[in-house]
Amino acid sequence: MNTNSLQHTPSKKRSPSLVPPYLAAILSALIPGLGQALARAMRRGIILLSSFVTILGLMAWRIRLAARRDTEVFAIIKKAYHLQPVLVVLSVMVLILYLWIIYDAYIIAKDAERTPVLLFFMLIAVFFMLGWQIGEIDPIAFVTKADDAAPALARVLWPWEKAISYPEEHLLATVDIQVPCTEEDPPPPAPEKIEGEPYFWATPTCGDLKTQDGIPGTILTIRGENFAPDTKVNILWEDPIGNEFRQRQEGEYVTTIPDAKGEFEVEIEMPYRLLPPHADADFYIWDLKAKQLATVGQAEPSMELKLAVEKIVETIFIGMMATFFGILLALPLSFFAARNLMSASPITIAIYYLVRGVLNIVRSIEPLIWAIIAVIVVGLGPFAGILALTVHSIAALAKLYSESIESIDPGPIEAIQATGANWLQTVMYAVIPQIIPPFVSFTIYRWDINIRMSTIIGFVGGGGIGFLLAQWIRLLDYDSAGIAVWFIAVTVAILDYVSAEIRERFV
Amino acid sequence: MLEIRHLTKVYDDGTVALKDVSFTVEDGEFLIIIGLSGSGKSTLLRCINRLVDPTEGDVIWNGVNLTELEGEELRKARREMGMIFQHFNLVKRSSVFKNVIAGRLGFMPTWRSLLGRFNDADRKKALTALHRLGIADQAQKRADELSGGQQQRVGIARALMQDPKMILADEPVASLDPVLAHNILEYLEMLNQEDNLTIVCSLHYLDLVQRYSTRVLGLRDGEIVYEGSREDIRAMADEEFKDIYGEEAQRITGSVSGDLEEFEIGGLA
Known part of the structure; x- marks a missing residue:
């Protein structure tokens, strides 16, 4: 060993700058980073130049995007700044950065030792602001839009009113009204009362429609009996050609609520209605109807609740079947993907790399993408979901299995062989006890994941409760969506707990 | 009687683990093999019960050449030699009892062992073995819950289940x-x-050799470089010591009392 070499410490001193400091500053003013590059800080120059160009490019894009319709440069900038004040902040920061780069070029050409920590913080700050603008981050929206969101969210949080429903019954009673009244024909008689049925009549039973010129129609007094109390009754007309329309008065639909005995009385003005041109008969019979949607009988689970129960069961089984198929196919594959088993010959090593490669590719594609593909192949429904999760499970489980095979301890195998055990006995007593706990643990973990995934997979048509949830959200039916969310949350929580518990017992 | 003749083992990567090793072990001997790590002790023991196939040479066990056996006959021969290991080689997640009774596998029809149906005689035998080694109360614990010394006793109990005529011990105390x-x-x-079992044991510690062995073999780079009785070890010259442990090795003390304070390690510089 040469003792002199001990005194040698690698010099960090950069070679002196190629250009004087002021020239470096001017060069960096023309092309940011050029000054640094010529001051022998090549890497710093390249980073600064590429960052600065990127920042300018992104700025130009965002400004153009903010003022889409304008064509003249100044107008575009003015409008963009007006609409998006963040862009003003950004522009100021970019200007500071530009000046800083010039200053940095001067400094570095003068004194080669400086580390530009603060300058790079500035660079990161500019990118942070750009990200803020590109991401359209808007914390204020949290506050301003909360009021609009609150009712919907409240329904999602406590949707249980929708979980029960009462059997419903349509009550309908009709009375004939003659239009118009004539001298020779008597107006239609009041309908007959039938015991137990709602009853509805009007006085008089003939009259004139309101005209286009504003001559008011005949006022009819209508009475109802035997309707369900405290439930809205709609008043409708059916004209002679069978069109049904609701009675309107002063722009509002006419409804009434019967009293405790199920009786009501309202006055209505006969509506305006164009008669068909060929209507040349003396009179026509119109039907006046009172319709009620009444609840009868005991409360029962609503259709939404039943659907949610059905679909959560379907969801759990999608996850379960995918796990089953996953295990069945991953088990044999895992042996081919275990290095310690496949290192015997070049052929087996090739198989190992092939299997590993395919598994890695399959695993890197999200189950949602697989679900979309599966829906194309087998159509909407739970089978598509099972296929998608199976594919992903095979890849994930085979990897985990093969890793636990790779990590088994060869000691017990040797020991069991030494007792005179044959191959099968050795596998049974030295290999399987070592791989079962991790296999069980990984499998349950996967089952857990699969059930969580199967709630999502319905969003792209893979069956299960996700399908319902997506549908209800799109229909703005937040109560029903809330039921689905609750079911998912409770199921996942229970399974999480159960799987953690089982894994703890086993390993 | 075990007879090793011109045993040579060359591994696939070209490592020569044993070079023309020959020796004989009489019934009832306690033979200890000493040598550095990598001197071929483990390979030698594993060649005897054919966990490792020797490249050349013969292993003759009571008149039968083990190197020629295959399949069922080989397994029957293995039953007669219990083996214990440096790292115990227990199935850590299985119970102590299950680890011990696994020593009986060589005597069972395959289907019975696959179903885990050990007969009562075997169960009793396992309990007796555990009693003898003083760990009967640990029978239902998982093997990895036991201390190192207890785990090695489980290993011995497992070997005893085979009713062996010989015990091969591969550095049984190196992790203790x-x-x-x-x-x-x-x-x-x-x-x-008590049972008049032949013991072939590899060891590191010289004072243990002096205390327990009836005969000693020294192995270096796959060759036998020393052979002697326990008295010979006591009187071992430095040259002989260096033959086994290499030129740079130093004996720490000559004391052979076996007291802990003076415990002697074949220390290396």
Whole structure:
């Protein structure tokens, strides 16, 4: 060993700058980073130049995007700044950065030792602001839009009113009204009362429609009996050609609520209605109807609740079947993907790399993408979901299995062989006890994941409760969506707990 | 009687682990093989029960050449030699009892062992073995819950289940502290004296050699460089010591009392 070499410490001193400091500053003013590059800080120059160009490019894009319709440069900038004040902040920061780069070029050409920590913080700050603008981050929206969101969210949080429903019954009673009244024909008689049925009549039973010129129609007094109390009754007309329309008065639909005995009385003005041109008969019979949607009988689970129960069961089984198929196919594959088993010959090593490669590719594609593909192949429904999760499970489980095979301890195998055990006995007593706990643990973990995934997979048509949830959200039916969310949350929580518990017992 | 003739082992990567090794072990001997790590001790022991196939040479066990055996016959021969290991080689997640009774596998029809149906005689035998080694109360614990010394006793119990005529011990005390090392070797000594089992054991510590062996072999780079009785070890000259442990090795002390304070390690510079 040469003792002199001990005194040698690698010099960090950069070679002196190629250009004087002021020239470096001017060069960096023309092309940011050029000054640094010529001051022998090549890497710093390249980073600064590429960052600065990127920042300018992104700025130009965002400004153009903010003022889409304008064509003249100044107008575009003015409008963009007006609409998006963040862009003003950004522009100021970019200007500071530009000046800083010039200053940095001067400094570095003068004194080669400086580390530009603060300058790079500035660079990161500019990118942070750009990200803020590109991401359209808007914390204020949290506050301003909360009021609009609150009712919907409240329904999602406590949707249980929708979980029960009462059997419903349509009550309908009709009375004939003659239009118009004539001298020779008597107006239609009041309908007959039938015991137990709602009853509805009007006085008089003939009259004139309101005209286009504003001559008011005949006022009819209508009475109802035997309707369900405290439930809205709609008043409708059916004209002679069978069109049904609701009675309107002063722009509002006419409804009434019967009293405790199920009786009501309202006055209505006969509506305006164009008669068909060929209507040349003396009179026509119109039907006046009172319709009620009444609840009868005991409360029962609503259709939404039943659907949610059905679909959560379907969801759990999608996850379960995918796990089953996953295990069945991953088990044999895992042996081919275990290095310690496949290192015997070049052929087996090739198989190992092939299997590993395919598994890695399959695993890197999200189950949602697989679900979309599966829906194309087998159509909407739970089978598509099972296929998608199976594919992903095979890849994930085979990897985990093969890793636990790779990590088994060869000691017990040797020991069991030494007792005179044959191959099968050795596998049974030295290999399987070592791989079962991790296999069980990984499998349950996967089952857990699969059930969580199967709630999502319905969003792209893979069956299960996700399908319902997506549908209800799109229909703005937040109560029903809330039921689905609750079911998912409770199921996942229970399974999480159960799987953690089982894994703890086993390993 | 075990007879090793011109045994040579060359591994696939070209490593020569054993070079023309020959020796004989009489029934009832307690033979200790000493040598550095990598001197071929483990390979030698594994060649005897064919966990490792020798490249050349013969292993003759009571008149049968083990190197020619295959399949069922080889397994029957293995049954007669219990083996214990430096790292115990227990199935850590299985119970102590299951680890011990696995020593009986060579005597069972395959289907019975696959179903785990050991007969009562075997179960009793396992309990007896555990009793003998003083760990009967640990039978239902998982193997990895036991201390190192207890785990090695499980290993011995497993070997005993085979009703062996010989015990091969591959550095059985190398992962144990000195007190436990004595303890384990006392068990082996008990088996040697009470059951008249032949013991072939590889070791690091010279003072254990002096205390327990009836005969000693020194192995260096796959060749036998020393052979002698335990008295010879006591009187071992420095040259002989260096033959086994290499030129740079130093003996720490000549004391052979076996006290802990003066515990002697074949220390290397």
